[in-house]
Amino acid sequence: xxWSRFVFVFVFLFVGAVALGQSPGPVKxxxxxxxxxxxxxxxxNNGIWSWGDEIVVGFTLGYYKEKPSGHPIDPDRPSQPRxxxxxxxxxxxxxxxxxxxxxxxxxxxxxxxxxxIDFTQPNFAFWVRMQGSNQGFSxxxxxxxxxxxxxxxxxxxxxxxxxVFSRTDYIVKGPNDLMAFMTAAKASGGEGWPFxxxxxxxxxxxxxxxxxxxxxxxxxxxIMPSTVRLSDSELFTYIRCRxxxxxxxxxxxIEPYRSLDNGQSWQLEKENSIDNAGNPAHMIxxxxxxxxxxxxxxxxxxxxxxxxxxDRGKTWTGDIILRDDGGEWDxxxxxxxxxxxxxxxxxxYFNDTKHKERYIAATIWDPGAVEKPSLGGSQ
Numbered sequence: 150x151x152w153s154r155f156v157f158v159f160v161f162l163f164v165g166a167v168a169l170g171q172s173p174g175p176v177k178x179x180x181x182x183x184x185x186x187x188x189x190x191x192x193x194n195n196g197i198w199s200w201g202d203e204i205v206v207g208f209t210l211g212y213y214k215e216k217p218s219g220h221p222i223d224p225d226r227p228s229q230p231r232x233x234x235x236x237x238x239x240x241x242x243x244x245x246x247x248x249x250x251x252x253x254x255x256x257x258x259x260x261x262x263x264x265x266i267d268f269t270q271p272n273f274a275f276w277v278r279m280q281g282s283n284q285g286f287s288x289x290x291x292x293x294x295x296x297x298x299x300x301x302x303x304x305x306x307x308x309x310x311x312x313v314f315s316r317t318d319y320i321v322k323g324p325n326d327l328m329a330f331m332t333a334a335k336a337s338g339g340e341g342w343p344f345x346x347x348x349x350x351x352x353x354x355x356x357x358x359x360x361x362x363x364x365x366x367x368x369x370x371x372i373m374p375s376t377v378r379l380s381d382s383e384l385f386t387y388i389r390c391r392x393x394x395x396x397x398x399x400x401x402x403i404e405p406y407r408s409l410d411n412g413q414s415w416q417l418e419k420e421n422s423i424d425n426a427g428n429p430a431h432m433i434x435x436x437x438x439x440x441x442x443x444x445x446x447x448x449x450x451x452x453x454x455x456x457x458x459x460d461r462g463k464t465w466t467g468d469i470i471l472r473d474d475g476g477e478w479d480x481x482x483x484x485x486x487x488x489x490x491x492x493x494x495x496x497x498y499f500n501d502t503k504h505k506e507r508y509i510a511a512t513i514w515d516p517g518a519v520e521k522p523s524l525g526g527s528q
Contacts, residue, residue, distance in 0.1 A: 208509050
């Protein structure tokens with residue numbers, strides 16, 4: 150084990166403007182999990198939950214395998230979910246195996262949910278996982294003790310699609326009322342088309358509320374929403390997208406949609422789309438009412454970036470470069486939480502030029518240090 154990565158904290162001080170972006174002031178980069186021979190990745194496929202300075206983030210742990218392309222994870226060896234917990238606002242972390250795994254690292258078969266879950270419990274957490282990224286079903290767990298123990302898995306319906314492959318993105322409306330933002334198969338059966346679903350009986354039954362945007366065309370997808378509530382009737386989300394240009398070239402971006410009728414319909418706000426070369430975003434509402442958006446950046450220089458909006462997502466700052474020292478494109482998938490002192494803890498998976506294995510890291514940064522007013526546009 151590379152203990153130096155656990156005990157040594159890298160602190161970077163950005164001075165003045167950074168090329169193609171701006172500085173968030175001093176930032177601290179902390180390693181959450183790093184193990185030789187292992188692949189640790191994809192917090193966005195799992196989730197983040199926080200209670201002040203107690204933060205829990207999920208990630209996937211597999212085995213490293215060198216490949217000519219794609220993610221260097223060994224498909225012939227098991228991958229399992231893990232949880233990282235911090236009790237001091239992201240400064241230090243411990244790693245936990247979720248309670249729903251048995252001694253062999255396996256989970257039980259999904260079952261129907263009996264319902265009557267109280268989503269408003271103060272220590273509540275909701276975790277959505279999926280069977281596969283292009284087929285199968287999704288299921289969920291819930292916890293009422295800050296992710297220490299979990300109930301489930303409970304199977305989600307397919308909503309008359311060939312598959313539902315969802316990650317954790319939800320908004321609690323009431324004791325038995327929860328909205329979840331998921332991804333279903335397109336009519337062709339491929340990935341994917343996001344939608345809003347809702348349960349009003351504590352998870353027993355679910356209804357399809359609305360599609361978010363139009364169904365993507367051949368070769369394209371729209372997946373992995375990240376959603377916040379702005380008022381009793383207004384929701385705002387960012388979607389990860391892929392399209393195909395003339396000639397067959399693929400391209401990737403993230404784009405926002407707004408609902409003014411509590412998720413019944415959605416409007417694209419294309420002017421605030423961001424070309425980040427393929428990475429999901431995570432959006433959170435800060436204590437002062439502004440929005441913070443973080444995302445992996447898979448163009449060179451590879452890294453993690455953010456933007457802030459002070460006007461409900463209508464305009465945004467330019468790119469805030471949290472770090473740009475990635476060794477290659479395979480990084481990002483962030484989840485973020487605001488801690489008690491107002492700083493943001495952004496967790497993600499990462500690699501650098503001296504380290505082949507993918508590891509889990511976090512950047513602690515101050516949104517109050519970002520230059521304002523916002524600039525708007527996609528930059």
